[in-house]
Amino acid sequence: MIKFSKQQLKIPKLQRPVYLVTAGQSKFDRAFPDKRTEELCIDSFTMAAGLLDISPAELKKYIHTCYYGHFADHFGDQLLGESVIHDRLGLDPLGNVGVKTGGATGGSTMWEGMKAVASGYSDCVLVMGWERMDEVPTDEGNFLISCAADKDWESPLGHIYTGYYAVMAQRYWQIFGKSEDSFRRTLAEIAVKHHGYARFNPFAQAPMKITVDDVLNSPVVAYPLRALDCCLMSVGAACSILCDEDTADQLTKNSKNKPLRIWVSAGSHTLRPADRLDMDIPLLPNETPDQYKDLGERFPGGDRYPGFTGFLAARMAALYGYGMAGITDPTEDLDVVELHDAFTISDVQTYEDIGIRPYGYGREYVESGDCYHTNPNTGEPGKLPSNLSGGLIGCMHSVGATGIMQTYEIATHIWNRWDEIHGDDKLWKQYNREKPSDWTSLQVKDAKRGMAISHAGVGSHVTATILMDPDHLINKDD
Amino acid sequence: MSMFGQVYVKDNKYKLKGEFHHLTPNTPIRDADDNWKLLGVTNPRDMTFIHSYGGEAIFFESLSQGKLMATRCDQDGCDSKGTIYIPFRTHCPDCLGKNSVIDLTDIAKTTAKVHTFMVCERSGAFNVLEKPIKFINIEFDGVATILMSYLSLGEPEFNMEVVPIFKTTGPTFTILDLSWVPKGTSESQLPEGFTF
Numbered sequence: 001m002i003k004f005s006k007q008q009l010k011i012p013k014l015q016r017p018v019y020l021v022t023a024g025q026s027k028f029d030r031a032f033p034d035k036r037t038e039e040l041c042i043d044s045f046t047m048a049a050g051l052l053d054i055s056p057a058e059l060k061k062y063i064h065t066c067y068y069g070h071f072a073d074h075f076g077d078q079l080l081g082e083s084v085i086h087d088r089l090g091l092d093p094l095g096n097v098g099v100k101t102g103g104a105t106g107g108s109t110m111w112e113g114m115k116a117v118a119s120g121y122s123d124c125v126l127v128m129g130w131e132r133m134d135e136v137p138t139d140e141g142n143f144l145i146s147c148a149a150d151k152d153w154e155s156p157l158g159h160i161y162t163g164y165y166a167v168m169a170q171r172y173w174q175i176f177g178k179s180e181d182s183f184r185r186t187l188a189e190i191a192v193k194h195h196g197y198a199r200f201n202p203f204a205q206a207p208m209k210i211t212v213d214d215v216l217n218s219p220v221v222a223y224p225l226r227a228l229d230c231c232l233m234s235v236g237a238a239c240s241i242l243c244d245e246d247t248a249d250q251l252t253k254n255s256k257n258k259p260l261r262i263w264v265s266a267g268s269h270t271l272r273p274a275d276r277l278d279m280d281i282p283l284l285p286n287e288t289p290d291q292y293k294d295l296g297e298r299f300p301g302g303d304r305y306p307g308f309t310g311f312l313a314a315r316m317a318a319l320y321g322y323g324m325a326g327i328t329d330p331t332e333d334l335d336v337v338e339l340h341d342a343f344t345i346s347d348v349q350t351y352e353d354i355g356i357r358p359y360g361y362g363r364e365y366v367e368s369g370d371c372y373h374t375n376p377n378t379g380e381p382g383k384l385p386s387n388l389s390g391g392l393i394g395c396m397h398s399v400g401a402t403g404i405m406q407t408y409e410i411a412t413h414i415w416n417r418w419d420e421i422h423g424d425d426k427l428w429k430q431y432n433r434e435k436p437s438d439w440t441s442l443q444v445k446d447a448k449r450g451m452a453i454s455h456a457g458v459g460s461h462v463t464a465t466i467l468m469d470p471d472h473l474i475n476k477d478d
Numbered sequence: 479m480s481m482f483g484q485v486y487v488k489d490n491k492y493k494l495k496g497e498f499h500h501l502t503p504n505t506p507i508r509d510a511d512d513n514w515k516l517l518g519v520t521n522p523r524d525m526t527f528i529h530s531y532g533g534e535a536i537f538f539e540s541l542s543q544g545k546l547m548a549t550r551c552d553q554d555g556c557d558s559k560g561t562i563y564i565p566f567r568t569h570c571p572d573c574l575g576k577n578s579v580i581d582l583t584d585i586a587k588t589t590a591k592v593h594t595f596m597v598c599e600r601s602g603a604f605n606v607l608e609k610p611i612k613f614i615n616i617e618f619d620g621v622a623t624i625l626m627s628y629l630s631l632g633e634p635e636f637n638m639e640v641v642p643i644f645k646t647t648g649p650t651f652t653i654l655d656l657s658w659v660p661k662g663t664s665e666s667q668l669p670e671g672f673t674f
């Protein structure tokens with residue numbers, strides 16, 4: 001049984017408030033045979049400057065340090081790829097550092113950037129992430145991804161990361177999903193939702209108008225997961241600019257972007273699921289110790305925590321993040337979220353880890369309609385819409401960029417600029433994508449607070465990035 | 479035919495024989511939709527790495543001898559004293575003292591059960607296991623961890639009782655030398671090279 005010390009559970013305290021003033025991203029696609037990675041990075045940076053109504057050169061003058069998220073050096077066959085990008089962005093001689101935490105790389109890069117501003121080291125930082133996953137065929141790509149597992153104890157087993165992950169999905173499926181057809185359909189609804197929302201996102205790689213049956217008839221990858229339950233393999237870049245209050249005010253002087261308060265937290269867990277040890281469930285503010293006493297009776301086999309069914313890293317990121325930002329109930333306190341839907345089933349597991357629903361009841365978030373932009377059961381706005389970008393299933397999973405893309409998406413809602421950006425005919429044309437004739441606004445009305453969850457592999461790293469309109473903070477004074 | 483790269487150690491130095499990489503030419507990538515203009519180039523790469531198992535070497539050596547080894551913290555005063563780990567941990571994750579190596583073969587033969595599993599239709603490049611791969615995660619009585627491996631016979635299900643088998647003939651000295659079959663399987667049914 002693992003126990004955590006008081007010191008380890010300390011709620012992080014920033015030395016000063018940190019603001020996100022702008023963000024940008026490139027087009028996302030499976031391959032870019034005609035673009036170098038730095039071209040995509042420059043695209044995203046240029047967009048970030050454009051949203052502030054200033055030139056890239058002007059924006060660069062404010063930047064003091066740079067944080068680069070790029071997970072898989074071996075995909076691009078280029079060590080120090082971060083230095084290549086830094087040089088091509090013309091940001092010498094500023095200090096820069098590369099960050100890599102698997103699928104959570106984007107979120108972890110935000111985490112590092114936030115700390116640089118919060119500590120006073122920098123007044124303005126660039127946080128940028130990208131991934132280049134098109135330089136090898138898919139088979140070799142799967143091999144390279146499997147190198148993120150333990151190379152002696154796991155990777156030789158098929159060199160297929162999905163397999164190491166899916167055993168956890170199987171356990172959740174049978175214990176908490178009770179292998180029910182109705183649960184399988186709920187999972188499929190998530191894929192329908194995310195591919196569907198991607199149709200209204202010009203950046204997104206996999207827009208699809210599909211049905212639950214299409215998902216259930218797609219090829220099995222690892223039962224019960226099917227092809228349409230899985231995230232994409234992508235190329236693309238995303239960035240954001242974090243500042244102290246003075247710099248934020250200067251940079252947003254002439255812009256529709258309002259500086260947004262930002263907090264980022266992180267948790268971790270064993271790289272090999274095999275090593276997970278038993279512990280008590282660390283409780284979030286909207287949970288009580290009693291509510292999980294009989295979890296093993298309600299869900300036979302579900303008494304082991306985190307076992308193979310919970311993501312402790314996500315729980316810890318939420319615990320630290322909610323503490324910093326004053327969140328007591330994410331469904332009540334937040335207006336929009338982007339979650340790390342690597343697989344439909346891990347999306348459900350995450351609802352529970354971050355307290356949107358209690359352990360065992362994640363599916364209810366989908367079945368209630370709360371997770372939709374417009375609740376299909378009531379026709380009213382969803383209580384906490386998730387993954388309006390299309391997420392990793394519909395939009396992209398360009399690993400180092402993913403957590404930053406999610407943050408960008410949340411920010412566009414709080415800036416009330418979602419329509420302007422996602423509905424821009426010029427952008428659709430520039431990306432050589434057809435804007436659907438039934439294009440629909442997914443702007444969350446009056447969004448003031450949001451969160452993005454960035455998650456690595458089998459749950460080794462998870463970050464929570466929380467954004468709030470500074471006039472709608474929960475903790476007035478921190 | 480050139481010889482695959484091989485390594486041994488003498489006087490604490492790696493001694494290398496054979497070829498550790500193969501030369502393959504670069505070839506251009508051209509755009510069929512735009513006058514076959516140059517877009518890029520292939521970069522072939524095929525290398526052999528030299529990897530030390532360090533303190534875990536005994537585990538991989540033991541598999542080839544039909545034994546499943548684990549480790550245990552025996553440090554007085556450690557909150558985790560007595561905790562058994564497999565996969566191996568050379569050091570206790572709690573006190574960081576050096577763990578004792580123990581033989582888990584009998585416990586595995588009598589108490590191993592499938593905690594969870596996955597039948598996987600896909601694999602990555604360089605996979606040598608037969609598809610579909612039946613991943614199983616195995617729990618043992620008195621062991622804190624849940625080992626990942628693969629089932630060679632039968633269809634996996636929760637709580638299925640399984641026994642370890644070992645590639646004692648022609649071992650690869652990797653984790654693939656350990657596999658599992660349902661309890662009650664006879665020796666004649668085992669895959670080639672494997673014994674109980």
Ligand SMILES: [Zn+2]
Pocket residue numbers: 551552553556557558559570571572573574575
């Ligand atoms: Zn110890």
